[in-house]
Amino acid sequence: MAMSSSMEVEESEAIYIPEEWSEAADAIAYGGGGAQAPAAFICGPKNSGKSTFSRHLLHLLLRRYERVAFLDTDVGQPEFTPPGCLSLTILDRETVDLTPLPERCFFFGDISSKRDPEIYLTYISALYDHYHKQHHKLSSSASPGESRVPLIVNTPGWVKGIGYDVLVDMLKHISPSHVVNICISAKSKNLPSGAFWSQDGDAGPVTLIEINSARQDSLNRSVLVQKDSRHLRDLSIVTYFRQCFPSDMNISTIKEVARALAAHPPFEVPVSAVDIKHLHCEVPKGEIFYSLNATIVGLAVSSEDSGQLPRCVGLGIVRGVDVLRQVLYIITPVPQNVVEDVDILLQGFIQIPTCLLQVQGCVSPYMASNVLPGI
Numbered sequence: 001m002a003m004s005s006s007m008e009v010e011e012s013e014a015i016y017i018p019e020e021w022s023e024a025a026d027a028i029a030y031g032g033g034g035a036q037a038p039a040a041f042i043c044g045p046k047n048s049g050k051s052t053f054s055r056h057l058l059h060l061l062l063r064r065y066e067r068v069a070f071l072d073t074d075v076g077q078p079e080f081t082p083p084g085c086l087s088l089t090i091l092d093r094e095t096v097d098l099t100p101l102p103e104r105c106f107f108f109g110d111i112s113s114k115r116d117p118e119i120y121l122t123y124i125s126a127l128y129d130h131y132h133k134q135h136h137k138l139s140s141s142a143s144p145g146e147s148r149v150p151l152i153v154n155t156p157g158w159v160k161g162i163g164y165d166v167l168v169d170m171l172k173h174i175s176p177s178h179v180v181n182i183c184i185s186a187k188s189k190n191l192p193s194g195a196f197w198s199q200d201g202d203a204g205p206v207t208l209i210e211i212n213s214a215r216q217d218s219l220n221r222s223v224l225v226q227k228d229s230r231h232l233r234d235l236s237i238v239t240y241f242r243q244c245f246p247s248d249m250n251i252s253t254i255k256e257v258a259r260a261l262a263a264h265p266p267f268e269v270p271v272s273a274v275d276i277k278h279l280h281c282e283v284p285k286g287e288i289f290y291s292l293n294a295t296i297v298g299l300a301v302s303s304e305d306s307g308q309l310p311r312c313v314g315l316g317i318v319r320g321v322d323v324l325r326q327v328l329y330i331i332t333p334v335p336q337n338v339v340e341d342v343d344i345l346l347q348g349f350i351q352i353p354t355c356l357l358q359v360q361g362c363v364s365p366y367m368a369s370n371v372l373p374g375i
Contacts, residue, residue: 016214017056024209025053028178029060029150031207036136037065037150041174043167044182045189046157048213051079053182054154059094067092067149069131073124073170074156076111076229082240082315083233084109084298084350086120088127090135090149104130107298107312109279109348111233112158116280117166121173126309128153128174151176159191171197178207185213234353237296240315241356243333254355262359266319266329267339274328275302279348289321291347292328294357298346299334310344317352 017025028040040057042050054070061068070089072078080089080100087102106123113120135149153174159167171179179197183190193210195203235254242257244264251260276288283291295318300310316332332339 017052018214020211021049021053021056021214024180024211025057025060027207027209028057028180029064036177037148038178039136039151039153039174039176040178040180041153041155041171041176042180042182043155043159043191044157044180044213045159045184045186045191048157048182048184050074050154050157050182051077052214053180054079054152055094057152058091061150061152062091062094065148065150067135069135069149069151071124071127071131071151071153074154075108075113075120076156077232078236079154081105082237082350083111084296084315084348085312086123086127088131103134105312106309107279107300107315107346107348109298109346109350111229111350113156113166114158114162115349117162121166121169123309124170125173159189164191167191168197176206178209179203181208181210183210183212234355237315237350237353238356241317241331241333244331258356258359261317261331261356264331266331267316267336269328269330269339269342269345271326271328274342275344277344277346279346283347289323292318292345293321294318294352295347296350296352297330298348299330299332299339299342300344300346301341302343310346312346313338313342315350316345 028038038061042054042057044050051074058068058070068091070079070091072080072085072087072089075084075086077083078085078087080095081087081102084107085102085105086108087105089100089102091100104127106127108116108120108123110116131149131151136151153170153176155167155170156163179195181191181193195206195208198204238254238257241261242251245251245260249260251257276292278291297316297318298312299314299316300312302310314332314334316330316334319329319331321328328345330339334342
């Protein structure tokens with residue numbers, strides 16, 4: 001399967017946007033004034049088109065503002081990071097790949113908030129609080145175009161049960177200026193109409209916009225696509241680790257990425273230099289090396305303030321574990337100067353795609369007899 005290269009997109013050529021969606025996005029991007037930029041919260045069930053609407057809104061906002069903040073709360077299908085991450089990204093142009101570096105990122109380590117809704121909400125609150133402190137208020141020393149940074153909050157499609165409760169808590173903490181509720185034809189799967197997050201049903205100063213998921217036009221184009229979530233997650237991970245190599249290197253297929261990663265020299269990370277934390281589960285001390293081997297880990301940097309959460313600077317593949325030397329071999333696209341600051345490895349449930357493990361004829365030259373083999 002071929003992978004697309006980095007490129008900027010012209011939205012008019014990329015996808016069809018219904019008139020109802022255009023009107024909703026225009027109302028957010030151009031309908032307000034004053035000292036504060038809009039903060040739009042996009043919600044709805046799975047496959048309703050939340051990510052597509054968010055991208056369209058980003059396209060419009062970048063016409064008016066120099067920068068736009070994107071708070072990604074969908075750990076299963078994030079826009080600008082690999083799966084398992086929650087992030088705040090500040091964009092000054094449109095992009096279709098993973099090249100924008102998040103301004104702040106946390107590694108949740110799973111594709112759904114189900115395992116630990118409490119820490120999930122803690123991460124999201126911290127990301128929003130950072131945005132509010134650094135970008136929300138208008139600075140008296142800067143022009144509006146320079147300092148006003150609108151916010152887009154893209155949310156997961158789990159909107160029932162605990163997922164609904166998590167969504168309500170997110171809305172209460174963020175207090176957006178606009179809430180866009182996208183509905184699909186299966187009404188039982190939709191969020192309630194009206195200000196569902198408010199006990200008295202009063203949205204207050206929030207502008208509530210309810211729209212339908214996209215319909216096909218006369219050219220049979222549609223923004224609503226039934227997504228193969230597992231396949232898209234795997235492709236996102238492959239694309240992320242493709243960044244280990246120069247963009248002009250002749251690697252265009254997943255098989256080529258797999259072979260290149262299998263032969264790529266890793267970073268050597270002494271076990272004594274990092275704190276290994278297992279998310280969402282407990283691992284016996286004697287099984288730590290086996291649990292880490294051939295897995296994806298979050299590379300994190302602890303904060304000088306003990307009350308702050310460790311920042312995730314990227315992901316790595318534990319290529320092998322040297323038991324005698326107490327060294328981890330890690331492959332990552334994160335630059336060496338950043339890797340040197342990493343003092344925490346976070347292991348969750350983000351799996352290496354099977355397509356990256358199916359490599360034949362690649363024997364890594366750096367492996368030794370006392371090393372647990374990885375990929």
